[in-house]
Amino acid sequence: MFDPSVHVKYFIRCLGLLPSRYESEDSNRLALTYFCICALDLLNALNQLPEKETIIDWIYTQLVEESDHCGFRGSDIYRDCGSYDVANLAATGFALQILVSLGDDLERLDKDKVSRFVDLCQRPNGSFSPIVGFGEDDLRYCMLAMMIKRLLRVDPTDSSKLIEYIHSTLAFDGGLSMNEGAESHAGLTYCGLSALKLAGKLEPRDWVSTIDFLVHRQVQFNIHNEPELQNDYADPDDFGGFNGRENKYADTCYAFWCVAALELLNESKLVDRDAMIRFLLSQTLSRITGGFTKTNSPDEIPDPFHSFLGIAVLGIVNQEKTIANVDVAVVLRKNRL
Amino acid sequence: MYDYSDVMVDEPLRPSPVCQILYTDEFKELISIAKGLMQKDEHSERALALTERVIKKVAAHYTIWSYRFNIVQDLEGFDLQKELDWCAQIALNNPKNYQIWHYRSLIIELILKRKGTIPLENEYSILKQMLDQDSKNYHVWSYRRWLVEKFDLFRTDSELSYTEEMLAADVRNNSAWNHRFYVLLGNKKGLPDNLLNKELEFVQDKIRLAPTNPSSWNYIKGIYFKLGMDISNLEPLATTYTDLKAIYSLFAFELLAEISVKQHKSEKAVELYTLLQDMDGIRKRYWQWKIDQLA
Numbered sequence: 095m096f097d098p099s100v101h102v103k104y105f106i107r108c109l110g111l112l113p114s115r116y117e118s119e120d121s122n123r124l125a126l127t128y129f130c131i132c133a134l135d136l137l138n139a140l141n142q143l144p145e146k147e148t149i150i151d152w153i154y155t156q157l158v159e160e161s162d163h164c165g166f167r168g169s170d171i172y173r174d175c176g177s178y179d180v181a182n183l184a185a186t187g188f189a190l191q192i193l194v195s196l197g198d199d200l201e202r203l204d205k206d207k208v209s210r211f212v213d214l215c216q217r218p219n220g221s222f223s224p225i226v227g228f229g230e231d232d233l234r235y236c237m238l239a240m241m242i243k244r245l246l247r248v249d250p251t252d253s254s255k256l257i258e259y260i261h262s263t264l265a266f267d268g269g270l271s272m273n274e275g276a277e278s279h280a281g282l283t284y285c286g287l288s289a290l291k292l293a294g295k296l297e298p299r300d301w302v303s304t305i306d307f308l309v310h311r312q313v314q315f316n317i318h319n320e321p322e323l324q325n326d327y328a329d330p331d332d333f334g335g336f337n338g339r340e341n342k343y344a345d346t347c348y349a350f351w352c353v354a355a356l357e358l359l360n361e362s363k364l365v366d367r368d369a370m371i372r373f374l375l376s377q378t379l380s381r382i383t384g385g386f387t388k389t390n391s392p393d394e395i396p397d398p399f400h401s402f403l404g405i406a407v408l409g410i411v412n413q414e415k416t417i418a419n420v421d422v423a424v425v426l427r428k429n430r431l
Numbered sequence: 432m433y434d435y436s437d438v439m440v441d442e443p444l445r446p447s448p449v450c451q452i453l454y455t456d457e458f459k460e461l462i463s464i465a466k467g468l469m470q471k472d473e474h475s476e477r478a479l480a481l482t483e484r485v486i487k488k489v490a491a492h493y494t495i496w497s498y499r500f501n502i503v504q505d506l507e508g509f510d511l512q513k514e515l516d517w518c519a520q521i522a523l524n525n526p527k528n529y530q531i532w533h534y535r536s537l538i539i540e541l542i543l544k545r546k547g548t549i550p551l552e553n554e555y556s557i558l559k560q561m562l563d564q565d566s567k568n569y570h571v572w573s574y575r576r577w578l579v580e581k582f583d584l585f586r587t588d589s590e591l592s593y594t595e596e597m598l599a600a601d602v603r604n605n606s607a608w609n610h611r612f613y614v615l616l617g618n619k620k621g622l623p624d625n626l627l628n629k630e631l632e633f634v635q636d637k638i639r640l641a642p643t644n645p646s647s648w649n650y651i652k653g654i655y656f657k658l659g660m661d662i663s664n665l666e667p668l669a670t671t672y673t674d675l676k677a678i679y680s681l682f683a684f685e686l687l688a689e690i691s692v693k694q695h696k697s698e699k700a701v702e703l704y705t706l707l708q709d710m711d712g713i714r715k716r717y718w719q720w721k722i723d724q725l726a
Contacts, residue, residue: 112451277572
């Protein structure tokens with residue numbers, strides 16, 4: 095059912111040439127690279143990657159040095175943009191994840207300056223923005239900020255405001271959201287919990303309603319809720335998969351966000367793993383080309399993001415012995431740090 | 432069209448050893464111009480036009496937005512209301528471009544800072560057009576939430592009736608439920624009795640319409656939780672939907688179990704959770720966990 099070699103080939107292919115429709119993703123190139131390299135690491139296939147040193151050197155060329163701080167740019171698209179060539183929190187997180195996966199010791203970095211960059215991105219309300227002084231704050235950047243500090247092995251500075259912010263995004267149904275009053279969302283829930291975990295402030299017994307929210311993301315249709323199939327967003331084939339919000343379709347990435355979030359709370363055993371695996375392997379896995387699609391819609395093709403998270407969640411539940419286990423707080427192969 | 436030949440930079444996109452995108456010449460030219468203009472931080476009509484082309488191509492370009500923002504602030508005689516119209520056009524034609532909503536909020540803040548006015552009907556109009564396209568667009572609803580906060584639209588007829596309209600069209604629209612919750616309770620700790628009773632009736636009507644819909648059950652529990660009310664009061668509602676020979680809902684069983692736990696009726700709670708293990712098999716381990724928690 096699951097042939098790792100097909101997926102290894104898929105990620106190697108994505109690390110090679112990407113068609114021009116990926117132009118719109120250019121600014122996320124470090125993200126794409128991280129998805130592929132970490133997936134290969136989980137598939138025990140990093141040895142098939144030629145020229146690791148060349149990749150490491152290239153990553154360092156994306157470093158943006160300022161007088162008092164430094165971090166990585168998203169891609170070459172920002173180079174030579176003068177004052178608009180700035181470090182980005184997401185790019186910095188992905189760069190560090192790639193470097194650590196490839197076994198780099200990060201000694202070329204001035205860790206204090208990177209840490210200073212993270213601090214400069216923090217807002218008065220405790221949240222983090224993607225670049226210094228501009229952009230929308232949300233839980234994704236909170237997770238990235240704490241993850242960067244962990245990879246640098248520096249202490250998460252005073253996290254009391256951050257913790258306050260994360261709690262403010264808790265919605266009435268137990269999920270976390272974009273900001274106070276917004277709709278609960280499984281991906282953002284993962285990010286908030288992971289940020290807390292990395293800050294050393296995650297106490298599972300405080301998050302029971304969040305466990306309820308996450309466990310209810312697993313989709314089930316049977317005779318006891320049959321009328322729900324009237325929902326425009328219902329698909330009986332989603333059985334076993336996870337959605338990100340109430341009354342939405344199942345999507346490969348939410349299997350990861352939900353199970354990883356539950357794993358942070360030591361409760362990933364509460365979901366039906368077999369049903370989830372059946373959904374992933376029968377509905378979103380691309381047997382011929384390798385990788386995973388987002389949903390089971392026939393017009394989709396696999397992309398590196400959903401492919402990586404599909405592999406990673408199978409690694410968490412340790413279904414396929416050919417996939418390594420995952421450190422769910424930093425989303426790297428376990429023991430990479 | 433503008434002439435950019437004086438600013439284009441050489442080799443705008445260097446080859447990389449991984450994830451090399453096969454750039455079209457058109458894309459290379461676009462980035463070459465963008466880099467030249469950004470390097471000079473040129474604030475001009477032609478630069479403004481160029482940012483639009485980049486935004487349409489690479490919405491996630493994280494400094495093109497601040498560049499555009501700096502240009503519109505600086506251009507002499509530039510009408511910021513026109514920038515709001517521009518945002519609407521971009522949003523409608525590129526529904527996946529979510530950065531536009533944060534940018535729109537920055538423009539609104541700027542107009543207010545300059546003592547201008549914001550006609551809310553324009554905001555309602557673009558929001559309606561967007562949500563007609565995709566009634567669960569997360570970023571559009573987030574923007575609407577921001578608007579409620581910014582202009583203190585809590586408990587206004589416009590917001591309440593809009594969510595009613597959306598829920599009449601689709602009672603399972605969780606985004607609409609969530610927005611309604613925020614409009615009613617986002618800035619207050621309490622709800623006057625008349626409003627509370629009306630709201631409880633509203634949601635119970637919706638439960639009657641679709642008893643198996645999770646959103647409405649979450650909503651009513653959310654109100655009880657937020658207002659610190661005793662969920663035991665929901666027992667009659669829950670028992671209405673726990674008749675296995677007639678109409679029933681898994682969420683009613685779940686609520687009844689929670690009420691039993693609250694009332695220290697462990698035996699009854701175990702009975703209900705055991706039933707849920709059978710009926711909601713995918714969460715078998717979870718319901719067992721709930722039983723284990725009782726001990």
